[in-house]
Structures are given as C-alpha cells and as structure tokens.
Amino acid sequence: MSRTPRSTSARFGATRSGRTQKDFELTTFNDFGLAEPILRALTEEKYVTPTPIQEQTIPLLLAKRDVIGIAQTGTGKTAAFALPILNALSVNRPRPQPKTCRVLVLSPTRELSGQILDSFRAYGRHLRIQTTLAIGGVNMGPQVRALAHGVDVLVATPGRLLDLLQSHALRLSDVEMFVLDEADRMLDMGFIRDIRKIVAKLPKERQTLLFSATMPQDIAELARHMLKDPAKVSVTPQSTTVERIAQQIIHVDRAHKPQMLTDILRKETVDRVLVFTRTKHGADKVVRGLNKDGISAEAIHGNKSQNQRERVLKDFRSGRIRTLVATDIAARGIDVEGISHVVNFDLPNIPESYVHRIGRTARAGADGIAISLCSHDELPFLRDIEKLIRMAIPASGQSTRQPARPAQPNNGRGGEQRNGQSRNEHARGGNRHERGGGGGQRNGGPKRGNERGEHQAQERAPDRGGARHPAPASNQGPRPVASTQPIGDFSKVTFMQPR
Ligand code: AMP
Numbered sequence: 298m299s300r301t302p303r304s305t306s307a308r309f310g311a312t313r314s315g316r317t318q319k320d321f322e323l324t325t326f327n328d329f330g331l332a333e334p335i336l337r338a339l340t341e342e343k344y345v346t347p348t349p350i351q352e353q354t355i356p357l358l359l360a361k362r363d364v365i366g367i368a369q370t371g372t373g374k375t376a377a378f379a380l381p382i383l384n385a386l387s388v389n390r391p392r393p394q395p396k397t398c399r400v401l402v403l404s405p406t407r408e409l410s411g412q413i414l415d416s417f418r419a420y421g422r423h424l425r426i427q428t429t430l431a432i433g434g435v436n437m438g439p440q441v442r443a444l445a446h447g448v449d450v451l452v453a454t455p456g457r458l459l460d461l462l463q464s465h466a467l468r469l470s471d472v473e474m475f476v477l478d479e480a481d482r483m484l485d486m487g488f489i490r491d492i493r494k495i496v497a498k499l500p501k502e503r504q505t506l507l508f509s510a511t512m513p514q515d516i517a518e519l520a521r522h523m524l525k526d527p528a529k530v531s532v533t534p535q536s537t538t539v540e541r542i543a544q545q546i547i548h549v550d551r552a553h554k555p556q557m558l559t560d561i562l563r564k565e566t567v568d569r570v571l572v573f574t575r576t577k578h579g580a581d582k583v584v585r586g587l588n589k590d591g592i593s594a595e596a597i598h599g600n601k602s603q604n605q606r607e608r609v610l611k612d613f614r615s616g617r618i619r620t621l622v623a624t625d626i627a628a629r630g631i632d633v634e635g636i637s638h639v640v641n642f643d644l645p646n647i648p649e650s651y652v653h654r655i656g657r658t659a660r661a662g663a664d665g666i667a668i669s670l671c672s673h674d675e676l677p678f679l680r681d682i683e684k685l686i687r688m689a690i691p692a693s694g695q696s697t698r699q700p701a702r703p704a705q706p707n708n709g710r711g712g713e714q715r716n717g718q719s720r721n722e723h724a725r726g727g728n729r730h731e732r733g734g735g736g737g738q739r740n741g742g743p744k745r746g747n748e749r750g751e752h753q754a755q756e757r758a759p760d761r762g763g764a765r766h767p768a769p770a771s772n773q774g775p776r777p778v779a780s781t782q783p784i785g786d787f788s789k790v791t792f793m794q795p796r
Contacts, residue, residue, distance in 0.1 A: 383421045569637055638658060
C-alpha cells in the first residue's frame with residue numbers, strides 16, 4: 298500500500314469554491330498575524346501550511362465574526378478555531394472570575410472533547426492559559442475543583458456541563474467565545490434540548506462558532522438562533538480521502554461472520570484495524586470471539602469507563618493493540634493515524650455512518666481498505682449505502698469497478714440530489730420524510746421507522762448511558778452463501794462531490 302505524501306489540500310479537503318492549495322500558496326501561519334508564542338508552538342507541531350478550512354476561518358475569527366464552518370474531523374477544523382481563540386486570549390488577559398470560563402467549547406463525545414483540549418494545550422503551550430475538561434463518565438469532584446478559580450478555556454460534553462451548572466460549580470455569564478463542534482452529530486445524539494438550555498445561559502454579547510459536517514434544516518435553524526450575521530465557510534468532506542479507499546462487500550451468513558472476521562484478520566496485512574459493530578453488546582461479543590481465536594482485540598464503546606477508553610486508545614495508538622472494535626458513536630472523533638483497514642462487522646442502518654466509518658482509514662495520505670460483511674437481513678442497508686454513494690460496492694471476488702446500479706424508484710429517501718441538497722442533507726431529509734410518513738417499509742426491506750431514534754437507542758451519548766437496539770427482522774428470499782473467495786481484490790472507487 299503506497300504511503301505517498303500529499304499536499305495540505307489533498308489531505309484536508311479543498312474549499313467549496315473549487316480553489317485548491319495552489320491558490321493559497323503564499324499563505325503561511327505568519328500571514329495571519331498570530332501572536333509569536335502561538336507561531337512557535339505551530340513550528341514545534343511541524344505545521345507549515347494552513348489547511349483550507351484554517352485558511353478561510355482564521356481571518357474571520359480574528360476579525361471577531363461569527364462563523365459557520367462546514368467541515369469534518371480530519372480537515373484541521375480544531376486548529377481553525379483554537380488558534381484565533383488562543384490569539385484573542387493572549388491579547389486580552391483579564392483573570393477569569395471564580396467558577397467561570399472565557400471560552401466554552403461543546404463537543405458531542407468524551408474522546409473528541411479530550412482531543413480538542415489537547416489541541417488547545419499544544420497550540421497554547423507557550424501562553425499561560427488555564428484549560429479544563431468537563432466530560433461524563435468520570436468523577437465530577439476534580440472538575441468542580443478545576444473550575445473553582447475560573448478557567449480560560451473549558452471543553453465540555455453537554456450532559457456534564459449541565460450537571461456542573463445545576464450544582465453551581467460553574468456559571469456561563471463570562472463566556473466571550475462559544476464553539477459548538479460537530480453540531481449535526483450533537484443533534485443525532487439527542488442533545489438539542491441540552492444545547493438550547495446551555496445557549497440560553499450564555500451572554501448575548503459573544504462570538505459564536507458552529508462546526509458541522511453537514512447542514513441539514515435543523516442545524517440551519519439552530520444556527521439562525523445562535524449566531525449573529527455569520528460568515529459561512531466550507532470545505533468538501535473527505536472525498537479526496539475516501540477516493541483512496543478500496544472497498545469490498547462480503548456476503549456472508551450472520552452466523553459465519555465471526556469466522557469470516559478471523560479469516561480476514563489472519564489473511565490481510567493489517568497495520569491497524571477498526572472493526573465496527575452496531576451495538577455495544579455486539580462489540581464485546583466480537584472481541585470475545587477474536588480473543589478465543591488467538592487474535593488480541595479490545596472494544597471501545599459508551600459502557601466502558603473513561604479510564605478504560607483512554608487506556609485502549611493509547612494502546613491502539615502505540616500499536617500494542619492492532620484490532621479495535623467500536624460502535625459508531627465511540628469511534629466518532631477518534632483521530633488515530635495509520636488505520637490500514639476498516640471492517641464493518643455489521644452494516645450501519647444509517648447510510649451516512651458508512652461514509653464516516655470508512656473515512657477512518659486512508660487518512661493523512663495513506664491508502665486504506667474497507668471490508669463490509671453483509672448478511673441477508675442487511676441487504677436493504679447495503680442498498681441504501683450504495684444509493685448514497687451512488688455506486689455498487691464490489692463483492693468479494695469481483696475485481697473491476699462496478700457501474701452504479703440504476704437508481705431505485707424514489708421512495709421517500711431517493712438516491713439522487715434534488716433541490717440542490719447535498720447527498721448528506723438529502724439522506725437526512727429522506728429520514729425526516731419517512732418518519733413523517735409513518736416509517737413505511739421500503740424495497741421490501743426491514744421496517745426502519747425513526748432511524749435517528751434507533752441510532753440513538755443503539756448507543757446514546759457516552760455520558761448519558763444508552764440502550765440497545767434489536768436486530769432488524771429477517772427478510773424472506775434466497776440467502777447469499779458465505780463467500781470463500783480470497784480477499785485481496787479491491788476496487789478503487791470515486792465518490793461524487795456534493796454540489
Ligand atoms: P482535526 O480536523 O482538527 O481533527 O485535525 C486533523 C489532524 O490534522 C490533526 O491530527 C491535526 O494535528 C492535524 N493538523 C491540523 N492542522 C494542520 C496543519 N496546518 N498542518 C498539518 N497538520 C495539521
């Protein structure tokens with residue numbers, strides 16, 4: 298697998314305007330006029346060129362504008378907001394009042410929150426800035442103590458933040474800058490009411506930033522209430538990265554999936570593999586099966602304690618564990634380089650999750666391989682995924698690029714873009730449409746009903762506990778047999794660029 302270095306725009310996406318890194322050749326971090334201690338930290342981090350989202354966002358934030366950023370994890374969006382925030386803090390330095398923060402960053406998961414905090418600490422290492430983390434799953438005492446004297450930057454998940462507000466360990470009256478990160482995922486995870494409660498407690502005079510991978514109607518609505526005359530910046534999602542992923546489907550009986558997974562992990566030259574299951578229980582079961590077959594693996598999901606999750610991630614990063622089994626939500630925001638393979642042990646019932654999942658590989662200029670095990674009852678999910686990505690994923694043994702299957706008749710979700718919506722927006726719009734229509738059965742597949750609701754039920758926000766979701770009902774019809782084809786023929790695919 299080649300590991301060719303790529304330009305910053307190839308790695309981090311290009312601007313929607315179609316401009317590429319070449320158009321930005323003259324821009325360096327020095328051109329933004331950031332404070333010297335920040336520039337020094339960036340040099341130490343070996344950041345040379347701003348990514349497209351940084352290129353667009355940093356000047357706007359330095360000019361005190363509110364900003365909506367459409368960008369996914371992996372585009373460099375954290376530095377896009379952290380650098381101008383740190384700059385503002387370095388210029389204007391009143392001591393934070395007890396039990397207050399000057400900057401509040403809300404993120405949906407503990408992992409992502411931890412990574413954001415690490416970024417603030419790395420870029421702000423030469424500034425004397427107090428930062429703290431407020432996440433669920435750990436004792437609140439140390440967080441209360443950390444906030445007692447006031448902090449500059451607080452990175453928090455919504456549930457724990459509300460707990461801290463309720464117990465009067467914190468007030469939000471002094472927030473000067475507010476960041477809502479991964480807003481679409483926040484809404485998917487059912488945080489909308491929490492966010493509204495938190496926003497109501499913020500001062501009216503503030504600078505607000507909202508980042509989201511997609512901009513469905515409900516996020517646009519939220520943004521209208523939260524931001525003042527926002528500038529909108531966007532970079533294309535990781536399509537340039539996704540193009541480099543070789544994908545394959547293996548049709549296999551559900552009962553044969555564990556054996557198939559073991560075979561894959563034995564046959565493939567795996568550097569680091571992320572295995573996805575739909576449920577937490579499923580993740581634990583897969584780990585037990587692999588361990589029994591002599592393959593060391595660990596699970597990461599919302600039922601694990603924060604310490605366990607941190608230890609597992611550290612071991613995965615260091616290479617001590619090569620196989621990590623995760624649920625969608627737990628994997629969100631995990632930024633681990635060098636994942637050579639993603640294996641979908643279960644296909645996701647939300648097609649967008651497939652794109653998020655396989656985007657975990659092929660990061661930072663590396664190629665990646667995504668293998669999906671598809672049982673008979675998951676065929677409708679496969680159909681939805683193929684409609685979203687507008688191509689047929691080659692099945693095991695097929696080595697040539699497959700033409701996209703003709704679009705299915707529109708059934709409320711549709712496969713084509715309409716009304717200028719992006720694919721993602723469209724898929725979400727389809728969900729709403731379907732929900733409104735009573736969750737009708739489509740394509741003879743299992744009834745999905747409220748997919749977002751189900752998704753939430755599978756694994757709710759890690760700091761809020763969660764419930765499991767029953768497997769979809771099996772379909773009638775011929776069963777595909779377990780594939781015995783050798784793995785290794787992967788077709789490169791090209792994702793359509795959202796318009
Ligand atoms: P993010 O999208 O914020 O999760 O960032 C993805 C990765 O890109 C992180 O590992 C960052 O450390 C890295 N990164 C962010 N900005 C730059 C840059 N300008 N040059 C090189 N790496 C960067």
